[in-house]
Amino acid sequence: MIKLCGFALSNYYNKVKFVLLEYGIPFEEVPVMTSQEEALLARSPLGKVPFIQTEQGNLCESQAIVEYLHARFPDKGIFPADPWEAAKQRELITFVDLHLELVARDLYKEAFFGGKLTDATKGRAEKLLTRHIAGFKRLAKFGPFLRGENFSVADAAGFVSLPLVGIATQIVYGRDFLLEAGVDWKRYVKAVAERPAAQRVTADRKAYMAASAPR
Numbered sequence: 001m002i003k004l005c006g007f008a009l010s011n012y013y014n015k016v017k018f019v020l021l022e023y024g025i026p027f028e029e030v031p032v033m034t035s036q037e038e039a040l041l042a043r044s045p046l047g048k049v050p051f052i053q054t055e056q057g058n059l060c061e062s063q064a065i066v067e068y069l070h071a072r073f074p075d076k077g078i079f080p081a082d083p084w085e086a087a088k089q090r091e092l093i094t095f096v097d098l099h100l101e102l103v104a105r106d107l108y109k110e111a112f113f114g115g116k117l118t119d120a121t122k123g124r125a126e127k128l129l130t131r132h133i134a135g136f137k138r139l140a141k142f143g144p145f146l147r148g149e150n151f152s153v154a155d156a157a158g159f160v161s162l163p164l165v166g167i168a169t170q171i172v173y174g175r176d177f178l179l180e181a182g183v184d185w186k187r188y189v190k191a192v193a194e195r196p197a198a199q200r201v202t203a204d205r206k207a208y209m210a211a212s213a214p215r
């Protein structure tokens, strides 16, 4: 059985977990923390999570994992058969993961971990996010899902990462860049949260946070 390694606070871990749950693929969760220790680097070359353990070896990078799951379990329909629709879903995932979340990630040190960012870092992130959010808004349908009326695998990425972009910008700049640009991620997250897979991901994340909170 596939082993999903990481922890329930990680958005990329939760993206893969959401896909596994949503498409009914059996898996086991194995708690692994990020680190730069050789033992982990041998399994996940950057010491990041998530990675999966399969009969053939370890595989990291959430999107590579999702693509592997799609190829290994073709009857689960993670991506649709129509090449255009499948590509549009991949396009959205790239926007969420690369153009939004990865840029907002530079803000997490100050937003979530008590650190301080330089004005240069804040300025760079603001410039990029402003452009990338405008692009994302042109692409995503929010009808209520990213591709329109129907849930798609792109929503696994949107659900776990859009809140981080909104919350991090709100904390660092005092303005939620997504809401400000007219991307109502709160309404979107509510719609996706009706799915049992999303509910499980959220419940496990909350339980993880409660268990690791200082007493």
Ligand SMILES: N[C@@H](CCC(=O)N[C@@H](CS)C(=O)NCC(=O)O)C(=O)O
Pocket (backbone or CB within 6 Å): 009, 010, 011, 012, 013, 034, 035, 046, 047, 048, 049, 050, 060, 061, 062, 063, 097
């Ligand atoms: N591109 C990677 C990103 C994974 C990632 O950034 N994971 C975070 C946790 S959410 C991590 O492991 N951070 C530790 C580090 O950067 O060393 C993916 O899609 O899986």
